[in-house]
Structure formats: structure tokens, C-alpha cells
Amino acid sequence: MASLGELERAVMDLLWAGHEAATANTLRDKLATTTEAKGDAAGHAGKELAVTTVLTVLSRLEKKGLVERERGTRPHRYQAVSSREEHTAELMHEVLGSAPDREAVLAQFIGSVTEGEAETLRKLLGHV
Known part of the structure; x- marks a missing residue:
């Protein structure tokens, strides 16, 4: 099983904590909130995290088999494959x-x- 980078881990933490599927926009907003609260926890404090960056992370997590994408909705929603x-x-x-x-x-x-x-x-x- 592949190891997770810092941002991948932060995204997985949000998906595990939320217990439901989330869009990349929702995850980006939550990452911004948690990063501000933790003060550079994901290495992105003071920077606006682009939704394309979150989508790239989600794509990597999907390839690693850690998240699945709900393709029937727009925008796509992502959820953790396991707890x-x-x-x-x-x-x-x-x-x-x-x-x-x-x-x-x-x-x-x-x-x-x-x-x-x-x-x-x-x-x-x-x-x-």
C-alpha cells in the first residue's frame, strides 16, 4: 500500500471524519479552515488552495484505491473506500x-x- 503525502493524508482525514461523500470544493473549503486553525498543518497556510490541486490529490487517492468517485453526480463526490x-x-x-x-x-x-x-x-x- 502506497504511503500518503501530507495533503493526501489531510484529505483522507476529512473524508474519514465526515463519514460521507464530499465534493472537491467542499474538501478545499474544509482544508482551508483546518489549515488556518492548525497554522500550516498541511503546508498551505497563507495560500489559497486551488480546487484543481484537491482534484489532483483525489485522483491520486482514487488510483491508490483509497477513495471512490460518484460519477453519477456533478460535481463528482468522493468518499473513502474503507474506514x-x-x-x-x-x-x-x-x-x-x-x-x-x-x-x-x-x-x-x-x-x-x-x-x-x-x-x-x-x-x-x-x-x-
Whole structure:
């Protein structure tokens, strides 16, 4: 799975938070608002983000399989293909799958979690 650039991540954060399809204009407006609030969070503070830039980012995200476009409406609306949690789990599984020694990686991971996270893991594994 391809990594996300800063602006791609910001767009995905908005789509995941919104839980519904959004147009490029809506996303551009929300990016402008969140960028002002965070003070250069996406590296675009003080600049007007063009809708064509957002459309380019959405096109890249679509090619990566992270968003889908509703083609039956104009302007097109975009939504995340999966939830943030599903996406993160897929990334974790991909990284784990690329490790030559999965057990060692899991041991390192488990050794780094907090006691609360370890308890959550025990509960979740109890349901598997």
C-alpha cells in the first residue's frame, strides 16, 4: 500500500471524519479552515488552495484505491473506500506480511504497548 503525502493524508482525514461523500470544493473549503486553525498543518497556510490541486490529490487517492468517485453526480463526490481503522489494520497487516520473522515483529510490538493496550489485545484475542 502506497504511503500518503501530507495533503493526501489531510484529505483522507476529512473524508474519514465526515463519514460521507464530499465534493472537491467542499474538501478545499474544509482544508482551508483546518489549515488556518492548525497554522500550516498541511503546508498551505497563507495560500489559497486551488480546487484543481484537491482534484489532483483525489485522483491520486482514487488510483491508490483509497477513495471512490460518484460519477453519477456533478460535481463528482468522493468518499473513502474503507474506514480509518480498516485502512490502518491493512497497513499493519501489510508491514507484518513483509517481515521475514513475523514472530519477532509481533514480540517487539507487544513489548512496546502500554498495559492498557495489552489488556485490550488480551480481550480481543479472547474473542477470536
